[in-house]
Amino acid sequence: MKSKFLSIVLLCFLFLSCQGQQAKEVQTLDAKSFSEKLNSTPNAQIVDVRTPEEYEGEHLDNAVNMDWFGDDFAKKVTALDKSKPIFVYCKVGGRSAKASNKLAALGFKEIYNLDGGIMRWNATGYGKPSSKVVGMCDEEFDVLIKSDKKVLVDFYAEWCAPCKKMAPYLIKMQNDMKGKMPIVRLDADKNKTLVTELKLDSLPVVILYENGKEVWRNTGFISEEDLKKHL
Incomplete structure (x- = not known):
């Protein structure tokens, strides 16, 4: 048996x-x-x-x-x-x-x-170049990340399964860390200009900035526990 x-x-x-x-x-x-x-x-x-x-x-x-x-x-x-x-x-x-x-x-x-x-x-450079700005422009993004605090930027999409899995804890962290560290969530489909400029080739992507400089980046799903280790 x-x-x-x-x-x-x-x-x-x-x-x-x-x-x-x-x-x-x-x-x-x-x-x-x-x-x-x-x-x-x-x-x-x-x-x-x-x-x-x-x-x-x-x-x-x-x-x-x-x-x-x-x-x-x-x-x-x-x-x-x-x-x-x-x-x-x-x-x-x-x-x-x-x-x-x-x-x-x-x-x-x-x-x-x-x-x-x-x-x-x-x-990788095979897309059509476009002068049309879709979503946040470079100048706006530079202002956003040039802070005296660390800034975490989350690029996601509504159709992205791992993005959906991460969303609840990221939204909770946004509220819990208000005033301590800005956590910005940007829909990649609505911010195509930034996606192109940052050469993002997959989702989700979380990027940590300090004094306007990128200090860490993760592509793909990451747990809340592991993310917090980098903050």
């Missing part, structure tokens, strides 16, 4: 492990390799799997929007040619990885997923 139970547990573990693996039809490429492959592919099929609102804000040339979270994602991809390469991207790479595996399951044979998404694409 015990042996049978252990066998079932092992099979479940193997199944879950396989579920998280990248399909053999999918190649995850860095921005440079993605760009080179894209430019060498005539009439490339490019799919932006973010929300329509994100797509309207910025997108790669000739990309079509097929929201991974939309109920009609599987239906929309039937308009694509399974015999030709397909290029997939999102904001930071999470949704596009899942979408790429889904496309492989639907029969697509050659799929290229942009590692780090459009954030890393922009941070």
Whole structure:
């Protein structure tokens, strides 16, 4: 009986492990390799799997929007040619990885997923330069961080799962540390100019400033306990 139970547990573990693996039809490429492959592919099929609102804000040339979270994602991809390469991207790479595996399951044979998404694409210099200021400008940000106190800046996004996980304790810290240390939370989607200037290529990002200078930065989820160790 015990042996049978252990066998079932092992099979479940193997199944879950396989579920998280990248399909053999999918190649995850860095921005440079993605760009080179894209430019060498005539009439490339490019799919932006973010929300329509994100797509309207910025997108790669000739990309079509097929929201991974939309109920009609599987239906929309039937308009694509399974015999030709397909290029997939999102904001930071999470949704596009899942979408790429889904496309492989639907029969697509050659799929290229942009590692780090459009954030890393922009941070490495492949995005379109823009003179339009979106959100806080450099001058405003400089005033914000030039304080006689330490300043913690949190860049987040509403769609970002680890950002949501960190939000409750960061909001609590904002209140608890009022007057002692400013904690500023900035929506990356609404402050694209700063995101570009600071070369942020993933989310969440927390940056600690002292006397206007960056002294520490963390990209990705960090627990409240670990964050407080750096303050």
